[in-house]
Amino acid sequence: MDWSLIIENSIKGFIGINAVYFAIAAIGLNVQFGFTGLLNFGQAGFMACGAYGLGMTAHYFGISMWWGIPIGIAFSVVLGFLMGIPTLRLRADYLAIVTIASAEIIRLVVRSVKFKTYFGGSDGINGFSDSFRNIGDDIGIVQANQYGFWPLRFTGREIWTLVVGWVVVAVVAYFVYLLMKSPWGRVLKAIREDEDAVRSLGKSVFSYKMQSLILGGAIGTMSGMIFALDRGSVQPDNYSRDVTFYILTALVLGGVAKVSGSIVGPMIFWGIFTFMDNFLRQVAKDPVHLGNFTIMKSTQVGQLNYMLIGLTLILLMVYRPQGVFGNRKEMAFDGH
Amino acid sequence: MVTENSLSEATVVARAALSGVERAPGAAKPDAILNASGVRREFGGIVAVDVEHVEIQRGSITALIGPNGAGKTTLFNLLTGFDKANTGSWAFNGKSMEHVAPHKTASLGMVRTFQLTKSLTKLSVIENMRLGATDQKGEKWWNGLFGRIWKAQEASITERAEELLNRFKIGHMRDEYAGALSGGQRKLLEMARALMTNPTLVMLDEPMAGVNPALKQNLNEHIRGLRDQGMTVLFVEHDMDMVHDVSDWVIVMAEGRIIAEGTPDDISKNPAVIDAYLGTRQGQSLLEDE
Ligand SMILES: Nc1ncnc2c1ncn2[C@@H]1O[C@H](COP(=O)(O)OP(=O)(O)OP(=O)(O)O)[C@@H](O)[C@H]1O
Ligand SMILES: [Mg+2]
Numbered sequence: 001m002d003w004s005l006i007i008e009n010s011i012k013g014f015i016g017i018n019a020v021y022f023a024i025a026a027i028g029l030n031v032q033f034g035f036t037g038l039l040n041f042g043q044a045g046f047m048a049c050g051a052y053g054l055g056m057t058a059h060y061f062g063i064s065m066w067w068g069i070p071i072g073i074a075f076s077v078v079l080g081f082l083m084g085i086p087t088l089r090l091r092a093d094y095l096a097i098v099t100i101a102s103a104e105i106i107r108l109v110v111r112s113v114k115f116k117t118y119f120g121g122s123d124g125i126n127g128f129s130d131s132f133r134n135i136g137d138d139i140g141i142v143q144a145n146q147y148g149f150w151p152l153r154f155t156g157r158e159i160w161t162l163v164v165g166w167v168v169v170a171v172v173a174y175f176v177y178l179l180m181k182s183p184w185g186r187v188l189k190a191i192r193e194d195e196d197a198v199r200s201l202g203k204s205v206f207s208y209k210m211q212s213l214i215l216g217g218a219i220g221t222m223s224g225m226i227f228a229l230d231r232g233s234v235q236p237d238n239y240s241r242d243v244t245f246y247i248l249t250a251l252v253l254g255g256v257a258k259v260s261g262s263i264v265g266p267m268i269f270w271g272i273f274t275f276m277d278n279f280l281r282q283v284a285k286d287p288v289h290l291g292n293f294t295i296m297k298s299t300q301v302g303q304l305n306y307m308l309i310g311l312t313l314i315l316l317m318v319y320r321p322q323g324v325f326g327n328r329k330e331m332a333f334d335g336h
Numbered sequence: 337m338v339t340e341n342s343l344s345e346a347t348v349v350a351r352a353a354l355s356g357v358e359r360a361p362g363a364a365k366p367d368a369i370l371n372a373s374g375v376r377r378e379f380g381g382i383v384a385v386d387v388e389h390v391e392i393q394r395g396s397i398t399a400l401i402g403p404n405g406a407g408k409t410t411l412f413n414l415l416t417g418f419d420k421a422n423t424g425s426w427a428f429n430g431k432s433m434e435h436v437a438p439h440k441t442a443s444l445g446m447v448r449t450f451q452l453t454k455s456l457t458k459l460s461v462i463e464n465m466r467l468g469a470t471d472q473k474g475e476k477w478w479n480g481l482f483g484r485i486w487k488a489q490e491a492s493i494t495e496r497a498e499e500l501l502n503r504f505k506i507g508h509m510r511d512e513y514a515g516a517l518s519g520g521q522r523k524l525l526e527m528a529r530a531l532m533t534n535p536t537l538v539m540l541d542e543p544m545a546g547v548n549p550a551l552k553q554n555l556n557e558h559i560r561g562l563r564d565q566g567m568t569v570l571f572v573e574h575d576m577d578m579v580h581d582v583s584d585w586v587i588v589m590a591e592g593r594i595i596a597e598g599t600p601d602d603i604s605k606n607p608a609v610i611d612a613y614l615g616t617r618q619g620q621s622l623l624e625d626e
Binding site: 196199 | 418
């Protein structure tokens with residue numbers, strides 16, 4: 001068993017790019033779900049807005065990649081309105097249904113043959129991120145070089161994306177933190193608990209929910225951008241339902257309605273996930289037998305890992321429903 | 337019981353204004369802040385509200401009484417936009433309100449509380465109160481980011497909130513979660529929070545339910561205080577002593593309709609009211625003074 005590899009990879013999982021893009025998406029989802037109580041099950045759709053916003057600059061519009069940032073944000077604002085206008089006046093479950101469906105529609109449209117000229121079909125879009133990569137080289141973080149020492153070793157390419165990614169996490173987190181400390185955040189938290197009480201005090205619940213949905217969505221869009229920049233490509237199937245649910249899992253793990261929870265949750269999620277994956281792969285190098293019954297082959301590691309993630313979540317909900325950072329006292333007043 | 341010589345000036349004015357009003361359902365008032373006509377709401381086969389006409393006198397305390405299921409809460413819901421009427425029209429300060437959303441109703445100065453309290457249990461008591469303040473700069477997200485834009489306003493809101501909390505005797509609970517309050521304290525909090533909106537018409541749905549008797553007296557003082565500050569109060573209450581004690585005018589509902597109107601003294605002698613409560617004319621006055 002190669003423990004040094006397991007440890008190195010686990011640390012990379014903990015602070016790596018997966019944790020980064022999950023954290024950004026989770027911060028956005030936390031605005032909607034954690035603070036406002038909106039069931040957005042389509043965060044992947046917002047992420048796709050960002051990724052395709054960047055990708056389409058080169059692939060379709062033929063303009064500088066940097067235009068992709070405002071374009072992606074604009075996409076997500078439009079998507080937020082499309083999701084919100086018909087549903088935010090209705091019961092919470094309707095938003096859930098519409099968001100999950102919208103995200104799937106987006107994925108199916110962007111991977112369709114018919115719209116290949118715009119979105120590149122199932123091949124996605126590649127080769128648009130040079131202007132981002134070059135900055136890394138320019139400031140002296142050479143893409144191909146190795147930096148650091150065990151257990152922290154990264155290529156220059158990885159470091160550059162990680163630095164940018166964590167800066168985005170920090171900025172977005174601080175932004176949301178300030179908002180949630182403000183009277184605006186107070187209205188959201190009140191809506192989460194009792195919409196009618198908020199209405200009776202003269203605030204337009206619909207408008208605040210819309211703002212929350214769009215703001216959280218726009219943050220999710222940034223997550224999609226970071227992910228696309230890291231891969232240097234945009235693939236439709238990276239924005240499927242599973243992604244939304246893993247992000248939600250990571251958020252609940254960290255603790256909803258806490259900005260810190262939405263950062264630490266994804267880190268723990270990917271830390272544990274990567275550890276388990278590496279550990280189980282080492283264990284299952286040779287098929288594991290009990291008597292003459294094969295318990296696990298290396299090809300089954302993935303499935304087992306997802307099962308264990310599910311189990312962890314169940315245990316967490318039973319023994320620590322407020323997550324790692326959640327507020328136990330707040331939980332105590334659930335359902336009065 | 338309030339004696340004649342302890343009546344405040346506002347009480348005297350309000351009662352004088354109402355003295356000439358006809359003692360009959362739907363009576364016209366000299367200066368109505370709210371008037372409604374033909375308001376009807378059915379739930380399936382049940383006619384919950386069927387009000388032909390009603391007016392609420394500005395600057396007075398009006399009690400809305402009636403047996404359980406009379407339609408008092410439903411009428412509140414309709415007037416404040418929380419429920420949709422089948423038919424009817426009503427106006428607040430001369431402005432037609434049938435199609436006004438509930439939050440607009442509140443920001444126009446017509447604020448209501450709920451029979452089943454809606455304290456926001458996961459916010460602290462003081463945050464509940466601050467939420468009530470209107471026109472907060474920091475409630476726009478682009479301002480929320482910059483504390484210096486809203487901190488000063490927040491401080492003055494907090495000051496006003498603390499004053500109200502103290503007045504309602506829950507100042508010591510300031511930093512507790514509202515979920516930690518007792519049922520009666522929640523009623524008080526909700527009433528205080530509604531006042532944070534600086535309303536002109538306060539509609540209270542059973543504000544005293546679950547509040548201890550000593551504090552009830554105190555609340556009556558507050559309600560009179562609101563009127564003395566120029567507000568109009570419409571409240572639902574089952575405790576007849578309280579109604580008698582505090583209100584200038586009483587409106588009685590039964591089975592969705594308004595069956596009687598008058599001063600507390602008139603109402604306590606009205607056979608139709610006794611009938612509605614007891615379902616028989618043999619009953620003795622419910623509202624007799626002890
Ligand atoms: N949402 C609803 N669905 C069906 N029926 C309703 C609904 N709300 C009220 N009702 C019915 O309308 C009638 C009036 O109810 P309402 O709550 O207005 O009475 P109330 O005068 O406030 O009574 P209480 O003094 O007990 O609070 C009752 O018969 C009630 O069953
Ligand atoms: Mg009622």
